[in-house]
Amino acid sequence: MSLAPQLLERDPRGLELERDVIVIGGGVNGVGVLRDATLRGFSVSLFERNDLAFGASGNSSGMIHGGPRYLSYDPDVTYSSCLDSGHIQRVAPHLLFRIPFLMPVFEQPGIKAQATLAAYDGFFTLYDKYQPLKAGKPHARLSAGDLQTLEPGLVPSQGGVSFDEWGIDGARLCVANARDAMERGGEVRVHTTVLEVLRREDGSAYGVRYRDRLTGEVGVRTARLVVNATGAWAPLTASLGGLKPEAARLRPGKGIHVFLDRRVTNYAIATKAIDGRQVFLMPWQNLSVLGTTDDDYYGDLDDVLATGDEVRYLFQAVERVFPSIREARAIGTWGGVRPTLWGWGMNEDRLSREHEILNHAQDGADGLYSMVGGKLASYRLFSEEMTDVIAARLGRGSPCQSHQLALPGGDEVVDPMRLVLEGGMEAVTATRLEYRHGSRSLRILERMRRDPREAAVACACEPVTVAEIRYVIDQELATSVEDVSRRTRLGLGACAGMRCAARCGRIVADATGKSPAQGLAMAMRFLRASARRRSAAIGAAQARSEALALASLRAELGATADEPEPTAAAAGDDT
Amino acid sequence: MNVLVLGAGFAGLAAALAARRAGAAVTVVHGGAGASSLYAGSVDGPPLPEAGPEATLLSELAAALGLRLSPKALVATREGVLRPSRGADSAVLDLAPLAGKCVGLVDVPRDDWDAPLLLRSFAESSWARSTGTRFELVPLDLLEKSSQRRVSPFDFAASFERAERPAWLSEVLKSHAGPDAWLFGPWLGVKRDLARELSASSGVPVGEVTSPPGGVAGARFDNRRDALLARLEAEVVAGRALEVRQAAGSVGLVLEGGRELAADALVMAAGGFVSGAIRLGGALSGAEPAGFELALGGLPALQARGDLVEPVSSLFGVDLAARGRQVLEHAGLAVSGPGQVSGAARVFAAGDLIAPAPPSVGHALRSGLRAGAAAAAFGS
Secondary structure, eight states, X not given: OOOOXXXXXXXXXXXXXXXXXXXXXXXXXXXXXXXXXXXXXXXXXEEOSSOTTOSGGGSSOOBOOOOGGGTTTOHHHHHHHHHHHHHHHHHOGGGEEEEEEEEEOOOBTTBOHHHHHHHHHHHHHHHHTTGGGGTOOOOEEEOHHHHHHHOTTSOOOSOEEEEEEEEEOHHHHHHHHHHHHHHTTOEEETTEEEEEEEEOTTSOEEEEXXXXXXXXXXXXXXXXXXXXXXXXXXXXHHHTTXXXXXXXXBOOEEEEEEEESSOOOSSEEEEEOTTSOEEEEEEETTEEXXXXXXXXXXXXXXXXXXXXXXXHHHHHHHHHHXXXXXXXXXXXXXXXXXXXXXXXXXXXGGSOOOEEEEEGGGGTOTTEEEEEEOOGGGHHHHHHHHHHHHHHHHTOOOOOOTTTSOOTTOSSOOOHHHHHHHHOOOHHHHHHHHHHHGGGHHHHHHHHHHOXXXXXXXXXXXXXXXXXXXXXXXXXXXXXXXXXXXXXXXXXXXXXXXXXXXXXXXXXHHHTTOOHHHHXXXXXXXXHHHHHHHHTTOOHHHHHHHHHHHHHHHHHHSSOTTSOOOOTTSSOOOO | OEEEEEOOSHHHHHHHHHHHHTTOEEEEEEOSOOGXXXXXXXXXXXXXOOSSXXXXXXXXXXXHTTXXXXXXXXXXXXXXXXXXXXXXXXXXXXXXXXXXXXXXXXXXXXXXXXXXXXXXXXXTSHHHHHHTOEEXXXXXXXXXXXXXXXXXXHHHHXXXXXXXXXXXXXXXXXXXXXXXXXXXXXXXXXXXXXXXXXXXXXXXXXXXXXXXXXXXXXXXXXXXXXXXHHHTTXXXXXXXXXXXXXXXXXXXXXXXXXOEEEESEEEEOOXXXXXXXXXXXXTTXXXXXXXXXXXXXXXXXXXXXXXXXXXXXXXXXXXXXXXXXXXXXXEEEOEETTTEETTOTTEEEOGGGGOOSSOOHHHHHHHHHHHHHHHHHHHO
8 A cells, every 4th residue: 555645735726724624524524524623623614505414414314323223234234323322422411311212123024023033032131232322221021011001002013122222312413523623723614615625637536616696706725635525415426526426436225204293202212114114103202203214315305305205104003003003194204315335236224324425636637536325323333434644644643632632611511401491491491491501501591691581492392592592693694584493493393383483583693683573584494394304294183283273374474385485564675 | 034044164154154144044054174274364356346236235244254345455465565455464574555654564573473574575565676675674572482483373372361461562563663564474463453453553654474274263263153143143064065955845954973953055165176066076096986076975076177176987086187277176066156166056156166266355345245145145
């Protein structure tokens, strides 16, 4: 193996390079590299076309799971996922919550239930070996009676097993990584799209040309190395550097989830869909979530929508083991696209969940790297591996600390009761605030002390206070209602933003120097997007609420989310 | 001659009034709150008649329901929007006559009221700028205790109705000279017309923004409904109807519990999706082939913007991602002329059940008056 060529220190104009590293992509791998490299003393800029966690990172199953599904054909993925799950728990304890799974077993034609049960028992005995890595409990073999006691809504089975996983809010994880890097000198540009990866005459990469999608500003940032961490967008990003898209080839796999208005079970239930795939019904934060699908995706990555077919496929699967799901009220969907490693001739489920770092020196673009594949659960490890490559190329940097240093909010445990007593919050408001922000919730409490008006609850479903909305605008790069929602879950509850989107729009406009009319337009955009995401899942239980939402928006905003034009007398007429 | 009215929202009450004034004896069947009880306090929709016999009936109806009709009204919403309307609950401030004046926006530190930002929205609206209307923030110490920051709007509105509070509030307003009108949140009483009392005592218009769904405007409607039904000497039957029975010389309703009612004509004013008269059946479940359906049996199929709504050819029901969720607003009964249900001689319909998208209070009032009059004429 030849030594890496010497990196050039100047751009073609002869100017000194501005940064050590440019990371493209604000998903979990991008912010992971940003943070790790910043911690090791490198100067780093990150560019994100949409928002942090806009793609798969914010639309995954929200689990830092150990990947038992991969144990039989990709045990390395299971090992690395479990190991890193443990690391993530140590650096962001506030963001993780336990999700115990139940897997009931039924008689199948030609297979005795007891044989299946014994096989599961053996399989999870193997998985138990990895559990200590992530503070997970060992599995239990359960009788039919045990299962009925634990989840009375389950249809009678022949027994089953339990196993233990951890849930997480992927968007909060991304924001925490980005925030930490920013506090240590890293630069993060959201809503800024990379137009071109700049290359010298010898082919080597030296920076990017970008456009701020909010202001229209176009600029150049130069760096020694450029990392393409754009997930499913990776082939597109590679092509921005003049490479063939195949240089960062993926097999993008769309996965959707449906969420219900409440937690309908205490335990997650794993079961099989009609095609034999593993799917689940899972309590997650305030909701229950059905997931997930995995299908080749050929559509627009900026606009991934669940379809009626996908929703019905999941309901059909869960209904078989948990019949009352038929009466449940689905209030939304989310969809993301996995950046799965490329492979031809096999079913989506069989594709490798491993990750790879591609050095585009092999394509003539020295200094440009692509991160492809990977899972939310192993983001930190993948980021560490990428940063190791960066450190080797730049010939310096301190050892990795991203598994030891707490993420913002993860340094200290705050008792939500303290927020209740000192801030006058309702207990549920305090608990949710502490979940999202850990010890940083004290900074939000401080805002409420300075201005008691900020203690007002703006989104009653989640709930979210005015102080938290203003905090994520001031400190976490939120610039729109949608951004605030991604960071706080505002507007994602049963009322679908009907009661809070316009108010949030007023606050965002006020905090970012925009007019009230622009705030209202922002709220409309959010409501329109969330109505589109919801449409595929509207069933009998949601139809009345949906009609009420349409009426209410027309009464209060002068138009529904589907009719873009508020009446002429509406607030302001800025364009 | 007897007319049965199913539903006691705006449309049902309009039909009951029109039938009664045409000489019919009226029986009203209703199952409680529907879309009218959730309304914002504003009369929207098509233009309303201003002259003729229908206008006379409309005036009586509006007076009984506490509505102030005005074709060019301008109302403020809790979301900071100023929008045109054709009238409103009399407690809702009409801003149209206040162009060029100064409106005092009451600032109270309640969780559901962000007065400083609402002020900006109103003050920077194109209407305020083009007419030179000013808005001024006036902090008023209206909370009796800090827990009122978060009590429901009903409880807060009711707190102003207690013995000494209206007089006290009137004094508070008088002591703040300056504004040409007062704009409150939706808190000015649930039963009493405090807006009118305060306007009289302070000498300037006092009113509210419109209500959020399920706010005080709907509660006031509920209170006034019962008084109006008593005035019409209507027989009121509480309950839900399961089926319409058509016979040679009469039409009837079968109620939950088995009771049957018969009359010369029937007005269906049971609402749309919000009220539960129309349902989306069986979606996402393989249980039955399904689509949009009427909650009671015995009537022809539904239509949506003229298209018949058949059960869809899928075991899993309607896919609103493909159809558009606004189909929820315009699925209803097909009618001809003054609300006669196609294929059912003695059955008329009004309100959201036959609404063109979007449904509105104005449409409910107008279609209710017409259907009530037509039903009474059919029976005689």
